[in-house]
Amino acid sequence: MKSIYLLGATGSIGTQTLDILEKYKDLYRLVGVSLGIRNPKLNERIIEDFKPEVVCLRNESDLAYYESKYKNIKFVYGNDGLIKIATHSKKGLLINALMGSVGLEPTIAAIKSKKSVAIANKETLVMAGDLIMKLAKDYKVSILPVDSEHNAIFSCLQGEKIEDVLKITITASGGSFRDKDRDQLMNVTKEEALNHPNWKMGSKITIDSATMMNKGLEVIEAHHLFQLPYNQIKTVLHKESIVHGMVTFKDQSLKAVLGSSDMRMPILYALSYPNHLDLDIKPLDFDAIGQLTFKPMDFQRYPLLELAYQVGKKGGLYPTVMNAANEKAVELFLEGKIGFLDIERRVIEAVETFSENKENPTIEEILETNKKIYERVGS
Numbered sequence: 001m002k003s004i005y006l007l008g009a010t011g012s013i014g015t016q017t018l019d020i021l022e023k024y025k026d027l028y029r030l031v032g033v034s035l036g037i038r039n040p041k042l043n044e045r046i047i048e049d050f051k052p053e054v055v056c057l058r059n060e061s062d063l064a065y066y067e068s069k070y071k072n073i074k075f076v077y078g079n080d081g082l083i084k085i086a087t088h089s090k091k092g093l094l095i096n097a098l099m100g101s102v103g104l105e106p107t108i109a110a111i112k113s114k115k116s117v118a119i120a121n122k123e124t125l126v127m128a129g130d131l132i133m134k135l136a137k138d139y140k141v142s143i144l145p146v147d148s149e150h151n152a153i154f155s156c157l158q159g160e161k162i163e164d165v166l167k168i169t170i171t172a173s174g175g176s177f178r179d180k181d182r183d184q185l186m187n188v189t190k191e192e193a194l195n196h197p198n199w200k201m202g203s204k205i206t207i208d209s210a211t212m213m214n215k216g217l218e219v220i221e222a223h224h225l226f227q228l229p230y231n232q233i234k235t236v237l238h239k240e241s242i243v244h245g246m247v248t249f250k251d252q253s254l255k256a257v258l259g260s261s262d263m264r265m266p267i268l269y270a271l272s273y274p275n276h277l278d279l280d281i282k283p284l285d286f287d288a289i290g291q292l293t294f295k296p297m298d299f300q301r302y303p304l305l306e307l308a309y310q311v312g313k314k315g316g317l318y319p320t321v322m323n324a325a326n327e328k329a330v331e332l333f334l335e336g337k338i339g340f341l342d343i344e345r346r347v348i349e350a351v352e353t354f355s356e357n358k359e360n361p362t363i364e365e366i367l368e369t370n371k372k373i374y375e376r377v378g379s
């Protein structure tokens with residue numbers, strides 16, 4: 001039995017991970033889990049179904065209730081609680097399904113306590129990919145991609161040498177506004193933005209998909225995961241989200257992973273790697289699909305993707321600045337405080353006005369910059 005620690009269990013990736021853990025209860029034991037604030041009933045269902053040893057609550061104020069109801073379980077809370085889950089004494093795999101920059105510190109803590117990490121939380125790699133990949137090497141643990149495109153590319157790379165790769169290609173659905181021109185984006189609503197054509201995901205990533213920031217974050221994520229320079233990382237518009245990721249080798253042969261738009265597939269592969277286990281999801285039916293389409297990425301339409309390449313190449317604290325500005329701007333948009341196009345305006349402005357870059361920043365410098373930019377963009 002493999003011990004599993006799951007952060008962000010109540011979210012989109014979290015609940016789909018729980019589906020997998022439920023199906024494979026004979027292989028995986030949920031030892032530690034972090035819960036949410038949105039759905040108390042779901043929290044209790046998770047505790048009762050999986051009976052974990054240690055549970056992290058988001059708020060201290062809930063501690064007394066849970067401790068009196070579930071006497072055999074250890075409860076912790078807040079950001080320190082996430083670290084306690086990540087450093088729990090039993091070995092195992094940590095699945096990071098948290099949303100946003102809060103995922104960084106628990107990831108580092110897990111690696112330092114010799115746990116491999118299956119990472120959905122791309123923001124962590126964007127902010128501190130160099131440090132995370134180095135730490136993982138030093139502590140001899142694996143970083144397993146959960147993000148669908150990276151999981152697909154990871155799968156294509158099995159048995160291959162990275163020196164033989166010409167380029168990798170990340171597909172992009174185009175998001176909820178893919179059929180709109182820029183001048184039609186002025187008055188779009190939050191509800192429209194949250195209506196992703198192919199995937200049912202958390203709010204923040206759905207907005208990132210609509211602005212194409214998601215692809216930008218994914219390009220930086222891929223740079224770190226696969227240790228490839230940015231000129232070998234390409235994106236292409238593929239509205240069907242059936243081809244998830246591709247690897248082109250030097251002899252122009254190309255491998256790709258295709259599948260339904262269902263995150264349980266990459267989640268399971270990250271858990272079961274190097275094996276592929278049974279999964280009851282919609283199979284691809286090529287007779288019904290008919291055709292797959294690909295269109296070149298339009299960087300003028302999606303300036304945040306171009307910004308991400310620039311920021312990734314500059315390195316240092318720039319990716320943290322872009323990520324923090326985006327995190328705050330998306331939050332403001334979801335609260336109805338700014339318009340859709342203001343998201344990219346705020347992100348671009350934060351990056352353009354940033355003048356305190358440092359090469360090879362420490363975790364403390366990354367966290368400090370993250371906080372500073374997040375606050376600045378919110379003011």
Ligand SMILES: NC(=O)C1=CN([C@@H]2O[C@H](COP(=O)(O)OP(=O)(O)OC[C@H]3O[C@@H](n4cnc5c(N)ncnc54)[C@H](OP(=O)(O)O)[C@@H]3O)[C@@H](O)[C@H]2O)C=CC1
Nearest residue numbers: 008010011012013036037038098099120121122201202205
């Ligand atoms: N959803 C998807 O299909 C995909 C997601 N990803 C990435 O995976 C990550 C998770 O995405 P997704 O599942 O969609 O997000 P959700 O918003 O659905 O879930 C996020 C989870 O993190 C918890 N959480 C958020 N903030 C905090 C905090 N400050 N402290 C503790 N817990 C917190 C949430 O709790 P609560 O319930 O209280 O909100 C929830 O459990 C993101 O980085 C995203 O980019 C990558 C590929 C696909």
Ligand SMILES: CC(=O)[C@@H](O)[C@H](O)COP(=O)(O)O
Nearest residue numbers: 147148172173174175209214
């Ligand atoms: C499912 C997944 O991995 C998401 O990150 C996905 O990529 C979002 O779709 P977009 O291609 O629209 O960004």
Ligand SMILES: [Mn+2]
Nearest residue numbers: 147148149218
């Ligand atoms: Mn993705």
